[in-house]
Amino acid sequence: MRRNRSNYFVPPSQPSPARGEGGLRGLRILLLAVLVALAGHARAALEPGDHEFSITHQTLKRSYLVRVPPHASADSPLPVVFNFHGGGGNAKTQKWYSRMDRTADREGFIAVYPNGTGGFGTRLLTWNAGNCCGVAAVTRVDDVGFVLAVIDDLARKTPIDAARIYATGLSNGSMMAYRIAAEASDRIAAVAGVAGAMTLPKFAPKVPVPVMHVHSVDDQRALYEGGLGPAFPMTDTRVFHTSVDSMLKKWTAHNGCPAQGTAAAPVAGKPGSPDEGHTATRITYGPCRDGTEVILWKLTGPGHVWPGGQRDFLPLLLGTSSAVIDANSEMWAFFARFRR
Numbered sequence: 001m002r003r004n005r006s007n008y009f010v011p012p013s014q015p016s017p018a019r020g021e022g023g024l025r026g027l028r029i030l031l032l033a034v035l036v037a038l039a040g041h042a043r044a045a046l047e048p049g050d051h052e053f054s055i056t057h058q059t060l061k062r063s064y065l066v067r068v069p070p071h072a073s074a075d076s077p078l079p080v081v082f083n084f085h086g087g088g089g090n091a092k093t094q095k096w097y098s099r100m101d102r103t104a105d106r107e108g109f110i111a112v113y114p115n116g117t118g119g120f121g122t123r124l125l126t127w128n129a130g131n132c133c134g135v136a137a138v139t140r141v142d143d144v145g146f147v148l149a150v151i152d153d154l155a156r157k158t159p160i161d162a163a164r165i166y167a168t169g170l171s172n173g174s175m176m177a178y179r180i181a182a183e184a185s186d187r188i189a190a191v192a193g194v195a196g197a198m199t200l201p202k203f204a205p206k207v208p209v210p211v212m213h214v215h216s217v218d219d220q221r222a223l224y225e226g227g228l229g230p231a232f233p234m235t236d237t238r239v240f241h242t243s244v245d246s247m248l249k250k251w252t253a254h255n256g257c258p259a260q261g262t263a264a265a266p267v268a269g270k271p272g273s274p275d276e277g278h279t280a281t282r283i284t285y286g287p288c289r290d291g292t293e294v295i296l297w298k299l300t301g302p303g304h305v306w307p308g309g310q311r312d313f314l315p316l317l318l319g320t321s322s323a324v325i326d327a328n329s330e331m332w333a334f335f336a337r338f339r340r
Contacts, residue, residue, distance in 0.1 A: 045074040046158040055153050057146045063122075064114040064150050065091045068158065069105045077159035079109040081335065082147065084169030084176045086196070087133040087239075088232070090122045091115045094170065097310050103328040107336070110160065114150055116176075117141050129175030130200040132239055147180050148187065164189055166335045170306050171196040171222055178247075181209050189340040192331035195222050195304050197247040208255040208292040212334045214307060214327050215244050216299035220319055248285070248296060256289035261296065269301070269324045274311070277301050278324040295334065297325060 051066040072078060081104070085094035091113035095101065104111040116125035118135030126134030128141045136143065147167075154160055167177035167188050174196030181191035182198070185205035192212035217224045226243030252259065261283040269275025278301030286293040299307065303319015308326035315321070 044158070045072050048072050053153065053157070055146075055149055057149045058142050060117060060141070060146075062115065062117070062146055062150075063091070064112055065095055066113075066154065067095070067101045067104050067111040069108050069110070071108070072110075072158070074159055077161040079161050079164035079166065079335070080112055080151070080154065081109055081332075082112045082114065082150075082165070082167045082169075082177070082180070084114065084127060084167070084173030085116065085125065086170040086174075087126045087172035088119075088124050089170075089173075090119075090125050092122070094173065097313055098170065098306050098328065099309055100328050103332050107332050109164075109332070110154070110158070112150065112154065114147065116143070116172075127169075127172050127176035127179075129172060129179050130198070132175055132199045133172040134237075143176060144180055144183050148184060151187065162187075163339045164335075165340070166190050166192070166331075168192045168194065168331055169196070170194050171304065175199050181205070181211075185209050187340065190335050190338045192327075192334060194306055194327055195219055197222065197226070197242040197244050198250070199242055203250050203254070205254060208289045209251070210292045210294070210334070210338045211248075211251045211255070212295040212297070212331055213244060213248065214297040214299070214325075214330070216302040216305075216322075218299075218301055218319070219304045221304035221317075244296070248294060252285045252288070252294050255292045255294060257285040257287075257292075257294050261285040261294075267325060269322070275301070275322050275324045278322050280307070280325045292338070297327075297330065299324065 046068045048068045048070045054061060054063045083094055083098060083100050085091055095113045100111050115122055116127045116136055119125040126136040128136040128143045165188055167180050169177040174193030175198060177191050177193050178198035179200055181188045182200055182203055182205045185207045190210040194214045215224055221229050223229055223241050224244050226241050229239045229241055231238050264282045267280045269278035281298045283296040283298060302322035305318050305321050306327055308323050308328055311321045
């Protein structure tokens with residue numbers, strides 16, 4: 001069928017336009033089609049800075065915070081790092097406490113801080129990380145589905161690099177990062193947990209996943225050697241923790257890594273500083289399948305904390321803070337080496 005100006009199509013019974021006019025009309029239509037196609041592909045980018053969004057997943061209204069680095073544009077899809085808060089925390093506190101925004105701004109990635117469920121408003125939230133924690137685990141909230149929905153929602157709002165989506169978190173948030181890495185391994189390019197070992201009853205990732213874990217042997221809450229942790233303040237709630245070594249064995253076996261890791265020289269806290277006496281030893285398991293790697297940062301001295309995060313935050317609950325290493329810088333240097 002032939003095109004006309006009013007509705008693009010004319011019945012075959014109408015007379016054909018003159019050849020010259022038809023040629024110009026065809027050129028105009030071609031140019032219009034190109035412009036429409038370009039407009040369809042063009043996407044606006046979120047403005048640099050802080051944003052908050054809400055979505056509904058399985059009847060639950062959920063929310064997440066986003067930090068967009070300077071110089072973001074619609075022409076440059078950016079990598080994304082999910083940063084999950086600990087049990088009893090929330091996205092706003094994790095954003096402030098971990099201080100990841102500074103690294104996101106410097107390195108040019110989008111930091112996403114989702115909120116868990118089960119608390120009072122945005123307080124006392126937890127993640128269903130498998131065998132832990134709180135109401136989220138008891139009621140089997142679909143937090144994996146929620147995270148995947150956030151990825152899709154964010155992609156509709158701004159260009160993201162789907163091959164460079166990473167996950168991290170603290171404590172129960174670390175456990176959640178491992179769950180999303182294990183159960184959506186085709187979407188997560190690498191994972192780096194802090195002070196919380198994986199608690200999955202079933203472990204069967206589809207593909208190898210690069211792993212970095214940061215944990216202090218002096219963590220008095222998420223016990224490095226595993227076992228039943230202390231009760232949370234003003235409650236009788238206690239959590240059973242998987243040992244760090246047993247978790248790493250699952251990942252190294254799945255990724256096809258050497259059974260024994262190679263330890264680098266320890267990093268020591270500066271004499272006279274608040275980190276004096278603290279150490280951090282990097283143990284590397286590799287090379288592994290498909291170019292992956294497993295790394296353990298084994299710390300001594302700090303408590304249940306985010307190294308390089310805000311100092312002296314809830315010391316009675318979390319213990320001794322430390323900047324013997326900067327977890328944000330170390331994990332980004334690790335993440336940046338891997339694509340899905």
